[in-house]
Amino acid sequence: MAAASNPPTFTPTPEPKKVRIALCQLGTTVDKDENIKIATKAIKEAASAGGASLVVLPEMWNCPYSNDSFPTYAEDIDAKASPSADALAKAAAANGVTLVGGSIPEKSNNRLYNTCLVFSREGALLAKHRKVHLFDIDIPGGVTFKESETLSPGESITVVDTDAGRLGIGICYDIRFPELAQLYAQRGAQLIVYPGAFNTTTGPVHWELLQRARAVDNQLFVAACSPARNPDASYQAWGHSTVVSPWGQVLGTIDEQPGIVYAELDYAEIQTRRLNMPITQQKRDDLYSLVDKT
Numbered sequence: 689m690a691a692a693s694n695p696p697t698f699t700p701t702p703e704p705k706k707v708r709i710a711l712c713q714l715g716t717t718v719d720k721d722e723n724i725k726i727a728t729k730a731i732k733e734a735a736s737a738g739g740a741s742l743v744v745l746p747e748m749w750n751c752p753y754s755n756d757s758f759p760t761y762a763e764d765i766d767a768k769a770s771p772s773a774d775a776l777a778k779a780a781a782a783n784g785v786t787l788v789g790g791s792i793p794e795k796s797n798n799r800l801y802n803t804c805l806v807f808s809r810e811g812a813l814l815a816k817h818r819k820v821h822l823f824d825i826d827i828p829g830g831v832t833f834k835e836s837e838t839l840s841p842g843e844s845i846t847v848v849d850t851d852a853g854r855l856g857i858g859i860c861y862d863i864r865f866p867e868l869a870q871l872y873a874q875r876g877a878q879l880i881v882y883p884g885a886f887n888t889t890t891g892p893v894h895w896e897l898l899q900r901a902r903a904v905d906n907q908l909f910v911a912a913c914s915p916a917r918n919p920d921a922s923y924q925a926w927g928h929s930t931v932v933s934p935w936g937q938v939l940g941t942i943d944e945q946p947g948i949v950y951a952e953l954d955y956a957e958i959q960t961r962r963l964n965m966p967i968t969q970q971k972r973d974d975l976y977s978l979v980d981k982t
């Protein structure tokens with residue numbers, strides 16, 4: 689069967705070639721100020737003791753993961769009334785790291801979003817990603833959650849150039865939608881970062897599987913950063929923050945306890961894998977295609 693002539697969509701980004709990433713699996717409390725302190729301390733440790741140049745925080749790191757908490761912990765980022773965003777900007781600059789600031793509940797124009805902020809190593813806000821796919825599921829005897837009771841979905845997708853490479857951003861449930869990751873790959877993302885908080889029902893079966901699938905499908909790096917499990921919380925996070933290579937190998941992971949996962953990302957591997965196995969060129973555009981509507 690003749691392969692369709694697909695144009696290569698990957699534009700290699702010349703620099704950087706190698707990045708040391710740190711995923712901070714934070715223990716989250718009910719006290720926002722305390723959570724900010726915990727996050728700030730972890731960012732410092734990841735940069736200084738850990739030598740990371742790219743630091744990632746978990747989904748909803750400044751509050752308990754619950755619909756009761758989102759409205760009360762939400763902050764208005766655009767109005768510059770966000771102690772969490774301020775603390776992240778300062779921590780990125782103080783430690784000279786690119787920071788994917790997990791997510792926090794954001795309030796904006798009478799709506800709430802699950803929002804990830806990305807900061808440069810100078811502390812400038814580079815991107816804001818609002819979770820596009822809300823986590824609404826009902827698994828009897830397992831987990832039931834309906835983010836749409838309080839949150840609204842984001843309306844745009846996010847690829848951002850940073851000192852630590854070209855990053856695609858998704859939040860947790862966003863990882864279940866392969867087309868989003870494919871669009872990010874088409875736009876030259878080298879790494880897709882998913883702050884996430886899977887749970888003890890879906891986590892054991894899907895968390896690593898989805899990361900490895902997104903990495904292998906798109907021949908790029910994937911990193912997913914979870915909160916640590918809090919036995920007292922209503923939502924039991926799976927933990928297991930993980931980094932995966934374009935070949936689907938787990939480069940670093942952890943259990944459900946607080947801690948920091950480190951990994952070396954050698955972006956040259958992306959090109960090697962794509963040259964050795966050129967699936968992008970082998971796609972059958974005559975039979976199917978991905979439509980970018982953004």
Ligand SMILES: O=C(O)CCC(=O)C(=O)O
Nearest residue numbers: 823860861885886887890
């Ligand atoms: O997809 C899952 O199983 C979990 C998703 C989730 O916890 C979230 O989107 O916050």
